[in-house]
Amino acid sequence: MPDTLNPTAGHVRLGSNAGQPMSRRDGIAKVTGAATYAADNRPDGLLYAVYAGAGIARGRVISLDVEAAKAHPGVFEVMTPDNRPPLALDPDEKHHFFAWRTEALQNDSVRYAGQPIALVIAETLEAATEGARLLAPTYDEQPARIGFDGGEAYDPPAVGIGGNPTFEKGDAEAAEAASAKVVETKIATPMQYHNAMEPHAIVAQWDGDRLTIDTPNQAIVMARGGFAAYFGIPPENVTLRSPYLGGGFGSKAILVGPQLLCILAAKLTGRPVKLTLRRDQMYGPVQHRGATRQTVTLGTDGDNRLTMIKHHAVATTSSFDDFIEGAANASQNTYAAPVLQSSHGAVRQDTGTPGPMRAPGEATGSAALEVAMDRMAEEAGMDPLDFRLLNYAETDPASGKEYSSKNLRECYAEGAKRFGWAGRPLAPGMMKDEFGRLKGWGMGTAMFPAPMFHAQARAVLKADGTALVETAGADMGQGAWTALAQIAADGVGLHADKVEFRSGTSDQPDGGVAGGSGHTATAGSALFAAGSDAVAKLAEIAMKDPDSPLFGADNAGVEARDGRLVRLDDESRSDSYADILARAGLSEVEGSGTGARNPADAEARAMFSHGAVFAEVLVDPDLFQIRVTRLVGAFAAGRIINPKLAASQLNGGMIWGVGFALHEEGIHDPRTGRPVNGDLAGYHVPVNADVPSVETLLIDEEDRFVNALGVKGVGEMGISGTVGAIANAVWHATGTRVTSFPIHISALL
Ligand code: MOS
Numbered sequence: 013m014p015d016t017l018n019p020t021a022g023h024v025r026l027g028s029n030a031g032q033p034m035s036r037r038d039g040i041a042k043v044t045g046a047a048t049y050a051a052d053n054r055p056d057g058l059l060y061a062v063y064a065g066a067g068i069a070r071g072r073v074i075s076l077d078v079e080a081a082k083a084h085p086g087v088f089e090v091m092t093p094d095n096r097p098p099l100a101l102d103p104d105e106k107h108h109f110f111a112w113r114t115e116a117l118q119n120d121s122v123r124y125a126g127q128p129i130a131l132v133i134a135e136t137l138e139a140a141t142e143g144a145r146l147l148a149p150t151y152d153e154q155p156a157r158i159g160f161d162g163g164e165a166y167d168p169p170a171v172g173i174g175g176n177p178t179f180e181k182g183d184a185e186a187a188e189a190a191s192a193k194v195v196e197t198k199i200a201t202p203m204q205y206h207n208a209m210e211p212h213a214i215v216a217q218w219d220g221d222r223l224t225i226d227t228p229n230q231a232i233v234m235a236r237g238g239f240a241a242y243f244g245i246p247p248e249n250v251t252l253r254s255p256y257l258g259g260g261f262g263s264k265a266i267l268v269g270p271q272l273l274c275i276l277a278a279k280l281t282g283r284p285v286k287l288t289l290r291r292d293q294m295y296g297p298v299q300h301r302g303a304t305r306q307t308v309t310l311g312t313d314g315d316n317r318l319t320m321i322k323h324h325a326v327a328t329t330s331s332f333d334d335f336i337e338g339a340a341n342a343s344q345n346t347y348a349a350p351v352l353q354s355s356h357g358a359v360r361q362d363t364g365t366p367g368p369m370r371a372p373g374e375a376t377g378s379a380a381l382e383v384a385m386d387r388m389a390e391e392a393g394m395d396p397l398d399f400r401l402l403n404y405a406e407t408d409p410a411s412g413k414e415y416s417s418k419n420l421r422e423c424y425a426e427g428a429k430r431f432g433w434a435g436r437p438l439a440p441g442m443m444k445d446e447f448g449r450l451k452g453w454g455m456g457t458a459m460f461p462a463p464m465f466h467a468q469a470r471a472v473l474k475a476d477g478t479a480l481v482e483t484a485g486a487d488m489g490q491g492a493w494t495a496l497a498q499i500a501a502d503g504v505g506l507h508a509d510k511v512e513f514r515s516g517t518s519d520q521p522d523g524g525v526a527g528g529s530g531h532t533a534t535a536g537s538a539l540f541a542a543g544s545d546a547v548a549k550l551a552e553i554a555m556k557d558p559d560s561p562l563f564g565a566d567n568a569g570v571e572a573r574d575g576r577l578v579r580l581d582d583e584s585r586s587d588s589y590a591d592i593l594a595r596a597g598l599s600e601v602e603g604s605g606t607g608a609r610n611p612a613d614a615e616a617r618a619m620f621s622h623g624a625v626f627a628e629v630l631v632d633p634d635l636f637q638i639r640v641t642r643l644v645g646a647f648a649a650g651r652i653i654n655p656k657l658a659a660s661q662l663n664g665g666m667i668w669g670v671g672f673a674l675h676e677e678g679i680h681d682p683r684t685g686r687p688v689n690g691d692l693a694g695y696h697v698p699v700n701a702d703v704p705s706v707e708t709l710l711i712d713e714e715d716r717f718v719n720a721l722g723v724k725g726v727g728e729m730g731i732s733g734t735v736g737a738i739a740n741a742v743w744h745a746t747g748t749r750v751t752s753f754p755i756h757i758s759a760l761l
Pocket of ligand 1: 230260261262263265368369370371372526527528529
């Protein structure tokens with residue numbers, strides 16, 4: 013086996029624990045209720061906070077009946093802009109690239125419906141809830157600006173997090189004029205809300221100028237620094253505990269106003285305070301995905317090869333901050349077009365500020381691009397898969413760089429085979445099931461960048477032959493606590509059972525962000541490096557010890573295997589970790605490591621995960637009800653650390669795609685600006701009945717450049733191919749092209 017399939021670092025080798033389909037190590041704790049989520053914490057003397065949300069979308073608060081709230085039995089204090097303790101940072105300032113302008117009772121203005129306007133703190137949740145109701149605010153109301161037509165258009169300074177709003181390669185106008193065929197596709201996507209199962213919750217306690225917070229967060233050490241900055245204390249004075257998250261999807265990556273309010277309330281009252289958002293409070297202060305209106309223009313030459321991709325996207329944001337869904341960027345890295353043009357516009361409306369949500373940019377942009385590609389295949393009279401293969405990008409279209417790896421061709425082939433794509437009729441409306449329902453098959457390309465961020469880790473080999481390995485990573489439910497532990501165990505050359513893997517609190521080394529589908533790559537690299545460092549120190553001790561069987565072996569000649577170091581020149585000679593430490597009189601040996609991409613590789617190569625998603629839908633010929641009956645996705649994402657968890661995440665990603673295509677839609681009343689469907693009864697997400705068959709195939713892919721582990725990422729790409737695949741299947745069933753998501757029955761009438 014070539015070494016690249018089992019990367020080594022020093023004396024350790026990946027591949028004993030990594031690669032195994034282990035079940036979630038925290039699964040039992042989660043399903044039995046033993047796992048402590050943020051809201052499960054009940055420190056002594058706890059007070060409960062409930063905030064009152066604005067009943068208008070724009071204007072000012074004129075009055076609050078604070079006296080009535082305070083008079084209610086059990087109410088301890090009411091926090092308003094008049095008595096709220098000071099913050100060291102202005103929440104209206106953009107003081108960090110990963111911080112949003114937020115609302116922490118800094119004044120009486122209202123910028124969206126549901127915005128916190130006062131906080132009631134009480135001995136019980138019930139008293140706080142009733143106190144908040146008794147505040148009976150009055151307002152100076154201004155008309156709400158909602159939607160593309162109601163809001164104010166402007167040119168955004170950036171898209172996503174600091175991305176360029178425009179991109180140009182070649183002359184799009186000239187390419188369009190010279191094309192044999194040109195097809196323009198318009199797609200609209202709605203506001204969407206993350207809707208993690210666990211609402212944002214926080215328990216805050218002060219001890220002098222030391223702060224302890226229990227709150228779910230996707231980037232724990234960064235969040236610690238953020239909270240510290242808001243309160244003007246050193247980061248080391250803050251302990252942030254986030255061992256379990258009930259989902260995040262991007263909504264728990266940044267700090268949000270309600271968290272600051274809870275910490276302020278703890279300061280104001282001198283007691284621990286808990287604030288748990290209600291489900292309806294998730295539709296405002298904790299981000300969403302902005303709505304988009306997109307136009308994708310494709311050109312082809314006489315041989316049906318793409319001559320250009322032009323993609324323009326307009327996205328909604330709030331009146332006071334600038335997170336713009338980078339939808340048009342998705343067209344830059346997917347198909348081999350010599351000319352590319354992406355551009356973005358934005359519209360301000362009176363809602364909360366959007367943020368990253370489940371493949372921000374790629375999910376929305378690829379939905380439009382894949383429908384556009386399907387229409388062009390139809391124009392060409394070609395099978396949609398053949399058309400994509402004809403326009404396969406051998407190098408990254410935007411940068412011209414070689415890919416670090418790209419096994420998309422095999423994804424197409426294996427996915428198509430598993431799905432049974434061959435023989436699909438080209439024309440729509442040709443297939444029916446035994447009940448006369450219209451059957452359609454569609455496909456889409458899944459694509460997502462394979463980033464690495466920065467992380468650190470620590471590994472301690474102990475005298476009893478076990479190890480402790482830690483990094484402040486975040487398990488959002490995706491299985492990080494398991495997959496990272498597998499890498500950590502390989503890093504220290506032990507079976508995972510012998511390794512205590514700690515994660516999820518801020519007193520551990522910075523585990524980076526669980527986002528961008530880069531957590532396993534980044535935190536995993538740090539963990540592997542930390543273990544390798546500890547084992548190297550141990551090997552050095554042994555090789556200098558005349559009593560060790562390893563005495564005199566040079567560094568390269570020793571390898572860690574299940575708690576022993578083995579001489580490679582004579583495998584009968586080995587020494588156990590425990591014996592090495594005992595003879596040296598040491599209780600432990602410690603190593604540290606960092607995870608970050610090699611800058612030269614990052615510069616030289618384009619790095620993406622890829623996949624192909626195939627969808628079958630059945631459409632009732634009378635009622636036009638759409639059912640997604642089958643989804644098959646084949647994905648290549650470098651080395652897969654845990655095939656069970658990776659497939660689970662990709663299945664989940666495809667299910668997000670079903671939600672995007674058919675269900676999810678955040679609706680605000682254009683007259684009041686209020687969310688109309690701010691609960692899980694009105695905001696629909698797929699349930700089991702909506703996803704009868706979802707299947708992930710993991711396609712082998714060796715990548716020597718992304719990082720030493722060869723790991724890319726699987727978190728978000730599943731949604732990117734699925735939305736278009738479903739829309740294209742709906743066309744194949746009905747002959748009607750999708751122009752907006754979610755696909756409403758009325759669009760098919
Ligand atoms: Mo994600 S939307 O990178 O948390």
